[in-house]
Amino acid sequence: MKSKTVKRRVTLVVVYGLLLGFGLLFFLPFLWLVTTSLKADDAVFEFPPYWIPSRREHITVEGKLRGVYTLEARGERLKVVRLGDTPRGARVRVLEPPARAGENLLVNAEKLTPVRHACFRWENYPRALKTFPFLLYTRNTLYIAILCVIGTLLSASIVAYGFSRLQWPGRDVIFILVLATMMLPDQALVLPRFIMFRHLGWIGSFKPLIVPAFFSTAFDVFLLRQFFLTLPGELSDAARIDGCSEFGILWRIIVPLSKPALATVALLTFIWAWLDFMGPLVYLNDENTYTLALGLAAFLGRHGADWSGLMAAGTVVIAPIIVIFFFAQRTFIRGIALTGMKG
């Protein structure tokens, strides 16, 4: 049985190798987000870009603040300060080693590497969170997101049941209509939708953002319908023979077996509502009702963008989702799959 263990070890190594390799690739942009959030404002767009938040070293020479660099020259590494630039190269004065200190040189500017010191600006975070009413916006966003999740779970499961576990004339044609509602680009609907909500007097309230969720969205109906269709029909038949009502079947049989699907719908709905920007932008006008997504937009102000603040706030806004996802995985992943059938 030795070959089997070897085979399993090799598989594990390959699996972990792939995961680490691709994982790093996938993680890099997010890492950039976080490291940028810890940089000083003027350092965000520095060229060439760098990873570890740090500051360049400057010292005062002849009354002016000048940059400190390292220079590789004829096998020696020198620490120099840059005095100025001429068409023939950069003028520098040697600082270290002491033996050569004070020497003035003319060098190729490309040979100079800026000296950096690690500097994590943790203050960016408290500063960013004070830029807009963080707690208030969080409360608003949480309120909207939770209601959307509840509304979607309730309505989408009922409607999806109707399209999957019941047979009735015209069912599949109407289902295509459901799909069709996703095929008209939002840009063409934004204006008339706004006009409609204005007629209803809902502009300025949370209603346009929450109420539609209770009537189910085509996306969630489609998703749950596909999941419900993977459950054997015999389950429903047996229950019907036992005199169970359709709603009872949904509640007592389908729903318990669909936990991963329902958890997915809940997670996706929550994330969508949490990060939604267009909806709150269009329908909310009282600053006290604003959501986190709108709060992030506050960083792109009239006086230019506060990038490090934006990155810091962005990281804080995403953090709860990451935590929820990490701990909710148990509902997604069950070790053994069951379909309620034995044998």
Place this chain on the structure above:
Amino acid sequence: MSPGDKKRLATGLLFISPWIAGFLLFLLYPMASSFYYSLCRYPVLRPPQFIGFGNYARIIHDEYFWKALGNTAFMFIELPLMVVLGLALALLLNQAVRGMAFFRTIFYLPAIVPVVASAMLWLWIYNPEYGLANVLLTKLNLPGLRWLVDPRTSKPSFIIMDLWAVGGGMIIYLAALQGVPEHLFEAAELDGAGAWQKLVHVILPSISPVMLFMIIMGMIGLFQYFTQAWIMTTPRGGPEYSTLFYALYLFQNGFEYFRMGYACAMAWVLFVVILGATVLVLKTSQRWVYYEESR
């Protein structure tokens, strides 16, 4: 209709009544309005003026319309890539190996980073001078590319960026994989099936309904590709209009050129195209999708 049919119709409609109500309340009016606008000249700041099918006639002769349609069609290369990659990742991450929760989170991260932030990120990555992409290429002794600025590589740049966010689809596949019946694996093992055969004959058929969902939703999404292109290309439309996607051109017509009537006409043309493609996919799906529920 037989009385049995009538009863089942009533039950069916009862269950989908929330959606019907929502459609009548929130979708019917906007959809009908936009169709009416498509038959008008509507400069937004002035009321719409009925002009019949004039917009549609102009569309056919609009070279940017055809360019936008072509650009959007090109992006369909992404569809099989996303499906395969999403599924592969889900299979990889479905193992009960230590640290999996951690890896799943890492792969899911890109899907929740707000689009604005990730767009900025990728603008930096794709910078021809100092972006991460070219830095990696030069480390491998390969020539740097001009990515978003080069009409030949602009669309593939977007495709790569989208593949990074494949984690979103991955979790749907993960959920689907939970529903594959264990007893089928046992039966397959008894029949001497290897890993690949288990994949093709047990897993894929069991999750085929969800794969159909991913394919159709992917299609609908690709036809309406907009946000990333809008944020990341200036001038909008990209080099030689190589990234002028359909929804982007639509948006420009409606909100930048104030030709809302024309934009709505474009929207309804797209609607017909997507509807046709979806019905086609649905019809052919009967051949490969396996539903446990007897239909």
